[in-house]
Amino acid sequence: MNFDIIVVGGGHAGIEAACAASKMGLSVGFFSMDKYALGRLSCNPAIGGSAKGHLVKEIDALGGVMGEIADRSGIQFRLLNRSKGPAVWASRSQNDRIIYSQIALEVVERHPNITIIEKGVTGIVTEGDRVSGIVASDGSFSSANAVVLCSGTFLNGLMHTGHTQTSGGRFGEKPAIGVTESLTSLGFIAGRLKTGTPPRLNKNTIDWSQLLEQPGDENPQPFSFRTDKSNFPILPQLSCYITYTDPDVHKILEKGFADSPLFTGLIKGVGPRYCPSIEDKIVRFADKTKHQLFLEPEGLDSDLIYLNGFSSSLPADIQFEAVRKLPGLQNVEMVRPGYAVEYDYFPPHQVDSTLETKRIGGLYFAGQVNGTSGYEEAAAQGLVAGINAALKILGRGEFALKRSDAYIGVLIDDLVTKSTDEPYRMFTSRAEHRLLLRQDNAYTRLAHFGFDFGLISQEENNIFDKHKTLFYRGVSFAGSFRLPPATINPLLLEKGSSPVSSSEPLSKLCKRPDVNLVELLAFVDPNDFPEITGIIQTPDLITQIETHLKYEGYIKRQQEAIDKLGKYEDLKIPLDFDYLGLKALSTEGREKLNSVKPRSVGQASRISGVTPSDISILLVYLKR
Amino acid sequence: MNLLEDTIAAIATPYGVGAISVIRISGPASIAITDTVFAASSQKKLAEAPSHTIHYGNIIDRNGDVLDDVLVSVFKAPHSFTGEESVEISTHGNPLICQNLLSLLTEKGARLAEPGEFTRRAYINGRLDLAQAEAVAAVISARTDASLKGARNQLDGLLSREVAALRDKLVNSASLVELELDFAEEDLEFVDKTGLTALISEIVNSLDNLLKTYRFGKVLREGINVAIVGKPNVGKSSLLNYLVKEYRAIVSEIPGTTRDIIREEVTIDGYLYIFHDTAGIRDSADVIELEGVRRSRSAIADADLILFLSDVTQGIDKSLFDELIALGDSGKIVSVINKVDIHPQHKVTGDVYISAKTGVGIADLFRILREKAVGSSVYTEKNALVSSLRHFNALSEAKNHLLNSLDSVSAHLSGEFQAVDLRRAVNSLSEVIGEVTSDDILNNIFQKFCIGK
DSSP: OEEEEEEEOOSHHHHHHHHHHHHTTOOEEEEOSOGGGTTOOOSOSEEEOTTHHHHHHHHHHTTOSHHHHHHHHEEEEEEETTTSOGGGOEEEEEEOHHHHHHHHHHHHHHSTTEEEEOOOEEEEEEETTEEEEEEETTSOEEEEEEEEEOOTTOBTOEEEETTEEEEOSBTTBOOBOSHHHHHHTTTOOOEEEEEEEOOEEEGGGOOGGGSEEEOOOSSOOOSOTTSOGGGOOOSOOOOEEEEEOOHHHHHHHHHTGGGOTTTTTOOOSBOOTTSOOHHHHHHHTTTOOOOEEEEEEOOSSOOEEEEETOOOOSOHHHHHHHHHTSTTOTTOOEEEOOEEEEEEEOOGGGBOTTSBBSSSBTEEEOGGGGTBOSHHHHHHHHHHHHHHHHHHHHTOOOOOOOTTTOHHHHHHHHHHHHOOSSOBOOOGGGOTTTTTSOSTTHHHHHHHHHHHHTSSOHHHHHHHHHHHHHHHHHHHHHHHOEEOHHHHHHHHHHTTOOOOSSOEEHHHHTTSTTOOHHHHHTTSOTTTOGGGHHHHTOHHHHHHHHHHHHHHHHHHHHHHHHHHHOTTTTOBOOTTOOSTTOTTSOHHHHHHHHHHOOSBHHHHHHSTTOOHHHHHHHHHHHTO | OOTTTSOEEEEOSOSSOOSEEEEEEESTTHHHHHHHHEEETTOOOGGGSOSSEEEEEEEEOTTSOEEEEEEEEEEOTTSSSSSSOEEEEEEESOHHHHHHHHHHHHHTTOEEOOTTHHHHHHHHTTSSOHHHHHHHHHHHHOOSHHHHHHHHHHHTTHHHHHHHHHHHHHHHHHHHHHHHHHOTTSSOOOOOHHHHHHHHHHHHHHHHHHHHHHHHHHHHHHOEEEEEEOOTTSSHHHHHHHHHHHSOEEEEOOOOSTTSOEEEEEEETTEEEEEEEOOOOSOOSSHHHHHHHHHHHHHHHHOSEEEEEEETTTBOOHHHHHHHHHHSOGGGEEEEEEOTTTOSSOOOOOSEEOOTTTOTTHHHHHHHHHHHHHOSSOOOTTSOOOOSHHHHHHHHHHHHHHHHHHHHHHTTOOHHHHHHHHHHHHHHHHHHHTOOOTTHHHHHHHHHSOOOO
């Protein structure tokens, strides 16, 4: 078979890559072992969360599909961090695992030119330094100009529960054998990572009265701009519940340490520090007498409960005994024990900012194969890889977001420059431009890219354009419209804010933490200022303007700090630059630069092991 | 040009005749090059010698003659000052020997080192951090004991260590702020406003203490500039003459005509004082005198301290004193009453009473000068010392960023606001030690807090 692009793997990265390429007019061969497992939520039945919610919004703004699938399968929606500022507000949903995959399939099938092929892939085929196609598990060859590899945890996947080892990428599913070997024979370096998942419980055997309920928001908001807010939420909504471990539970778990594949060295892969297994938590934080656990529903019609926070690879009988000690779970039935899974990845300094591999033209990596963790991180990469694969075939340049553009830019820049030796997860603190990269302005920041690539329609783009125009109009109005003391002081005094002595513009007044823009706009007669009526009628827009104004001075300070550190973001380095010939560089710096091959001096300066003097030396040579 | 590929050589000891002179060679070929000119009495090649060993033998010149008998020290990479293969050759202290040996070495492939190149290599090879590299220059140019000790302790990394410790504390505080932003859903105890204010204030205090040492550090490096001002015949020249006679003057500039500033450098108790004897500061019709007035005024403006000298028999010239105050900071002025040997039962009020003729009160004068210049707090060599302007600026910036973040805390702004300035402060501190790692805060969180549902 013949395709423009072959996507290997039907997870969150693969779905975005396939849909983006299809919208850009190319034919896609979409290889997934089971089409009913598309977008399967292998771990948490949840999308979004801190920094991940930002990624979903950005994917949506670029024309990706994750937001839509999450909205249509969501059974609980919450906006996290409400007590903090808008930069760190983050959307999160619980999702029905079955419905998520159904909608994912429906969305993929809606896209023209995508052929789903239910076969595993065993090898990547190249011609010289270019990819030419793949070999499927039945030995058949399919050709393509580009291959996007999104293999998740399937490459040589090995699951552990106690001493029991099972080959597979996910419960009940086979591993992918052969791909790693075909890539290492081409000179790629492979590594091994580990992640884990907690036990699944039967919801009918839980005493809910002993647990603390955590409902969703009263006024739930969707991820996607495409979702009709007037008919939201779409599905019935469910609560999560909270329970805690105690020293007795810890004692039971300790009994299994001797048989733990993690502690006995059976597991070689490196696990994430931010998502440790329960046995890891007990050992590393021995002074903590309890750990919080969330009971998350797996779906509307599902009897399964996901025990978030209890990820484990201890023997099944130990897990069972410990779970039964938890409040509310005395009589619980453990449907499946937790397990750890080890899988191959390719340390991501081997890909470029476009996610194309530096070694083989036309071969792209996205998702866990690049060492990341998380559905959202994977989807973001899938989208960028799919767009780039299509752009290259169409001869339309390339797409690389900057760190100041989006969390997606931060994610990929981190991967490329720092590589990673543990599963990489996004956090807001990774983004030095955090105050700029908000959920509320994701569309203002990114929609024009999506429109350029054809992922966002003319009609949708018009809406964003209008929104953007109104936004800038509102910001400039707030800067020029002043309120005199006589008008504003009563409100300020009522709020316990100090009164003003001369008239001040709205932009300045609304920087006060206890004053908001809606209250200030109440002093403006819309009849006098028809140009802002469109703003006053759009609460989202007022929030975005207010956020912009409140953060303004801080964003400037943030920018100064960034400018000071990274003056060299736009100073490009050719990919074929000869670092090895530059003996003046420090040995470590030379090796790191040679393996990463940074795009800009800015990127070079972020590589660990590259010293400030390496950068000065580099500058000297680049200026020649 | 391969900056670190080649081998450099230089005479490491001061030019002139001494007991011994040292030539230092650094770079990958340093041992091989030395082997071509050195015949060890043991007959062995230096290439086979272990690191940190000393070898006796002869330097053989291009005609096969012995140039000198020398001691050669071998340092193998990375255990040398520069981190490279290095050799030090101790010759007899004759400039001619040194010059001949150096030209011999360059013939064999070494290159003459540029100023500061050994230190630069040490920095590039990670043997010194930025603060230490700067300290090397200070050690070399130190002109007083105290100055040498100050530079020495910076070289030993005292400032770097202290700043690194502050930076760690700050990373910790920033982590507490970030923790709440990224991990609000976790079951963790978050820091409250009071706790955070206390943590940041503590760091601000430490920075303040460090910043205070800058004045002292500057004094150590550059000396204390003292302008002597007074009416004619109050004894300015006698005071200077007395100081030059009694104390060791390091450099004495040739006095010119009356319009020139007379400058004397004197070391007392390990501190370097640079005295400037000023001419009048009153306007004059005479062009030449006017130039003298201009120079005097600028010397007064640049001075760390102004020594206002009065004759006990004449009292204080109030109008001159007022003019002096108008010219500069009144806190810099020390009012000195001279000639107390003539008139011990005086009624003139001053800060200190001296006789430039007998030396009475001179010790008191220096005690006051020192206190004014470096503060009364006694600097001990165990304290870190800020002596470079670059460090002073970076530390001041860090402090300002922290004050900004305290403002955000007290204005009830949420964590992402505070974080902006905390990060800027972390960056400023990193500038002093020359390392920036953006992952520090997250790594700290992962290490100290149980994260992960």
